[in-house]
Amino acid sequence: MDRHLHLISDGSFSEQHLQIVKRIQAEIDYLHIREKNKTAKDILEIIGALENIGLPLEKIIVNDRVDIAVIKQCAGIQLAFHSPSIPLVKESFPELKAGKSVHSLAEAEQAQQEGADYVLYGHIYSSKSKANQQPRGLTELQEMTNALSVPVYAIGGITPERAKEVTAAGAGGIAVMSGIWQAEDPVQTVRAYRQALNI
């Protein structure tokens, strides 16, 4: 099964991140530009820098800023609760792949019904970026993947070891932040993720 590895930017995209992407780009399916405190101009500059190091636009998903995804003809858009709704986005930009970040089965079912091409669900395990929130766990993930026909990508505290049980619960793949950005050896780590997904 072709499972996907999404790398999510951590809000502090820098030259260092760019160099990591340069080394691992062949191993990831998508890079999400999730830089909530950056301006449209900043995000366009990041995308330009990613193009310069050879990352194909078909691997880039932009968070929230639908206009940037359209302008740069990126792969898609990741929508949060504070973003334009999926029906509004799909009505104006039907060609754009639209994913929704969800936190419950009800939200996931609604997103699918509204036309989401996939959902990002988490956090599955406790993770650094959501330390004060109760993780949702594998049972809920299994329940969601049973209920949905669109891919569910699991996010939150997923290590290469845990990737196997996540895909066993039906996930179409995983989304990773610190697991890759903060890895001692990002190349080796991303290959470990990849290997776990391909089993």
Next chain:
Amino acid sequence: MDRHLHLISDGSFSEQHLQIVKRIQAEIDYLHIREKNKTAKDILEIIGALENIGLPLEKIIVNDRVDIAVIKQCAGIQLAFHSPSIPLVKESFPELKAGKSVHSLAEAEQAQQEGADYVLYGHIYSSKSKANQQPRGLTELQEMTNALSVPVYAIGGITPERAKEVTAAGAGGIAVMSGIWQAEDPVQTVRAYRQALNI
């Protein structure tokens, strides 16, 4: 001459602002939704509320968020230095009226060359929102309106009394924030602006 009156939201759009717009909507040409700290969803809700009180979408200009202007088929987009550039916006969304906020003749000439449909120039007088910056004055405004073929809308501390000298310097109209939002009688004030512009 048909001069335009733009009302710019002040970043704290509320029910009170909505009630003011309801009372003065016939007298303004454009309302700019300039709510930098609000999310896309918030801005869409504001536009929905404006539609509900009868403001035509052809009077709404959205600041920075090109996607929202396209999704809601608003009149246009106002671009700042941190926004996507005019050529990028025009390439993907040629139907959208695009204005640029400028602060010098050089910036204004570049904006026109890049395809801006108008420029917003200021601040002309000292104003509450830019108290620590030197106002640019009428001489610079005259120089800009002489040099440009697209309309220059003047912003910054413009009272109904000053509107006359601003249009005498060639401005295609004015943009107002606190002059209307903080007016004791917004209806009377907006009529005074209107009258000054029609001379």
